[in-house]
Amino acid sequence: MADSSAGSERFLRGEAAMRRLTGGDPALSRAMAQADEVTPDLARFVVEFVFGELYSRTGLDPQRRHLVTLSCLISLGETEELRVHLGLALNTGLSPDEIVEAILHTAAYVGFPRAVAATRVAREVFIDKGIIGSGDQ
Amino acid sequence: MADSSAGSERFLRGEAAMRRLTGGDPALSRAMAQADEVTPDLARFVVEFVFGELYSRTGLDPQRRHLVTLSCLISLGETEELRVHLGLALNTGLSPDEIVEAILHTAAYVGFPRAVAATRVAREVFIDKGIIGSGDQ
Amino acid sequence: MADSSAGSERFLRGEAAMRRLTGGDPALSRAMAQADEVTPDLARFVVEFVFGELYSRTGLDPQRRHLVTLSCLISLGETEELRVHLGLALNTGLSPDEIVEAILHTAAYVGFPRAVAATRVAREVFIDKGIIGSGDQ
Amino acid sequence: MADSSAGSERFLRGEAAMRRLTGGDPALSRAMAQADEVTPDLARFVVEFVFGELYSRTGLDPQRRHLVTLSCLISLGETEELRVHLGLALNTGLSPDEIVEAILHTAAYVGFPRAVAATRVAREVFIDKGIIGSGDQ
């Protein structure tokens, strides 16, 4: 009943949610490991609060929840974090077409530059996962 | 086949999408009518491009599409537009619980102030629609 | 030649630029007077740096310079400041049509919600100045 | 040792931090009570995570921590939340002069409009608390 054991429980629930979403892809853990060198607490908050609380909730199915995540990241223009979450979004079963459709839709709300930047990142993720060919780049 | 008739076609498709989404609620048209006094073209672009193109696409079901809309508006902190789209989101069949869940989720990505501001607007919309009581406000 | 007299010179140049742009309209001075109660230095920086330095430069004609101002304020969603600067933009000789055209254009870059919000403010300013009728509001 | 009791512990710590910071001022609780009608979980996250975790940490003294809070809120342009936190910042012992100085400083980084908007809110809070006279408004 010490707070740390409680943290632990939340932490374990967060880790389980992360495992489910990343499906073994190390991109998120790698990003977190780097943050860990600077502050273990940021990584812990991400696991406990973001994954242990928010992603563990059941009021929104995982695909819908990830559409919210992607839309926020596109709005912010945070392309590095978007790259990681595009992979996670695919793991929830969102199709590449739905993801692209969501990106297109954001153009009306946050403008074309953010949507174009997101498409650029999606292209790299889709090439990386063999969803589209690498073209002549 | 003049461009204006083409505009017309897109415009009609946009109007149909708006009718479907607003379900007769005049809030959106009223906002558009005001913009119209200043520039009929902005209202036309909203009808033709935003509703006639984006909301008329089928690659994302209407509820998911509106989660993208809401997330962008919460990220921007555009509370007036959010108020209108919370009503439209309910019309797509998104439940108040799902909407609240989406708002909660944005706290991790765009911070608590935007999520709290969105909750304040959702509260007013939900009271307005009789979804929650008006409390002691 | 003490720094304060130098400030003075810049300050006088800033005041002259403000007078030119406001054309006697007290909206800007009133906003500044309120800030003054809290900190005279913010108002001084606005006069000395923003008006005494930037608006006193000649590398961009006053109308073009104000298009930059308006676009930044629309992008930020800062509607109160936008209201003041819409008045100043008209004073530079930018026509209401050019201003509306600029607002429309921003929709592509910062999204429709910011453009719609700016149109709402422009409508109020234009009614206030008798540029458009007050409609049935 | 069930998670809810752990939540409780964190929650109690968060409530203690809030009491310390608000010094009995009901503004924050009132805002939270409204959010509560829509979703008790947002208010709980604010208490548990924001106050129970972040504001309960000791690595940054309360005045410095609140300067970070104020700067973020000014940067976002979230004036309602800023109003509440200006009150809390005064309660940490930050002087009105230091707060004004911080607002002035943000002008260089997020531009004058955000700094002017923050000064407007600070003026209202300072009048409300009798720190400055209400002038002739």
Added chain:
Amino acid sequence: MADSSAGSERFLRGEAAMRRLTGGDPALSRAMAQADEVTPDLARFVVEFVFGELYSRTGLDPQRRHLVTLSCLISLGETEELRVHLGLALNTGLSPDEIVEAILHTAAYVGFPRAVAATRVAREVFIDKGIIGSGDQ
């Protein structure tokens, strides 16, 4: 009168506007070609709506219109898109000095960091086009 032919007309007008603005510079087409691999529709919307509608309008001369574009992109901090549009802005006949003057001016409204970041991009574009020497970098 099928919608696609209408799209075509708008599309052709958009392509003409793009040709006029890019003056044969492939930077924009290259960016669009990459987006095309992910979604042909985003590129189509950019051509049809952004260039076929907005840039084809006559209410604001091309130089003034591009000042609006640049200001929005500086405000957003979207440096990649800014790089492309700095080239297009030069093609409209805006002088390097006017562009630099516009960037300077944004410092007051969106802060020095965005203005400094824009200056960094402008420097690269200007070196690339032989407008300034490449210094000792």
Added chain:
Amino acid sequence: MADSSAGSERFLRGEAAMRRLTGGDPALSRAMAQADEVTPDLARFVVEFVFGELYSRTGLDPQRRHLVTLSCLISLGETEELRVHLGLALNTGLSPDEIVEAILHTAAYVGFPRAVAATRVAREVFIDKGIIGSGDQ
């Protein structure tokens, strides 16, 4: 008594403030030198206004002032400028732990992605300065 000599005085004060803050580290001057090739006036405004006015004020001690700077830059997501100012913040005597604590705190207000991005930059700065080991990167 000419304005330029006044500029000079301000300029010298600004240079002194910069020297104090950079402690000889050339990162800031290098960034400014590049801007100088494009426009000497931006660099001059940074020296005269940002350092000669704001950083030369005494109403907020240098460490507190730099917490405001860092928080604004984290909120904006301006990582290049943040990198420079993390170095300056250390020079004011802010400890790495306080800086990390401030970054953690921003997560609540501007969301985890900005805080994670800031942590990534802090990690690089801390490695560069030998504050933390370079790990296995």
